[in-house]
Amino acid sequence: MISKPLKEVKFYSPKKEWGLLGNYSAHNIVVDNEDFPTVEHYFQNRKFWISDPKYAKKIRLAKTPLQASKLGASRDHQIDKFWDELKVKFMESGIEQKILHHLDVRHALLATLGAELLYDSPLDYFWGIGKSGKGNNVVGMIYMNIRNNLLADMGI
Numbered sequence: 001m002i003s004k005p006l007k008e009v010k011f012y013s014p015k016k017e018w019g020l021l022g023n024y025s026a027h028n029i030v031v032d033n034e035d036f037p038t039v040e041h042y043f044q045n046r047k048f049w050i051s052d053p054k055y056a057k058k059i060r061l062a063k064t065p066l067q068a069s070k071l072g073a074s075r076d077h078q079i080d081k082f083w084d085e086l087k088v089k090f091m092e093s094g095i096e097q098k099i100l101h102h103l104d105v106r107h108a109l110l111a112t113l114g115a116e117l118l119y120d121s122p123l124d125y126f127w128g129i130g131k132s133g134k135g136n137n138v139v140g141m142i143y144m145n146i147r148n149n150l151l152a153d154m155g156i
Helices: 039-046 053-060 065-072 083-101 103-110 138-153
Strands: 008-011 029-031 034-036 116-119
Touching (some): 029 083, 039 053, 039 065
Parallel strands (some): 008 116
Antiparallel strands (some): 029 034
């Protein structure tokens, strides 16, 4: 049986369909010889990587991605000077590492061929689509760019 092509794929919670694409999914990545349990751990860690290495390590070792996110939201510690200029690059890097090292994620991403990928965070209008569905969807765009690059590498 041939299934209909997907028009859109919404992802966010690791407990829901397509959740393995979300930043909280339990797919570790290794960057600079450091192991991060999730993309969320990596991303939040990078806010303090240079300015407060001890705090960055605390984030990397957080028990859950939610805890890493909460630690990363703290303004009791100095965020790196160039964070705003680099945050999208760090997100791209984390997601690329996840796809590179986890075949299940790569297969899921390729299975979305032709679909618009929507990071369905109800609160985030920059990284996701927000509650209104009209956010910037930067995470979704990153995934679609990586998917296009993978397909091009495969000659598709």
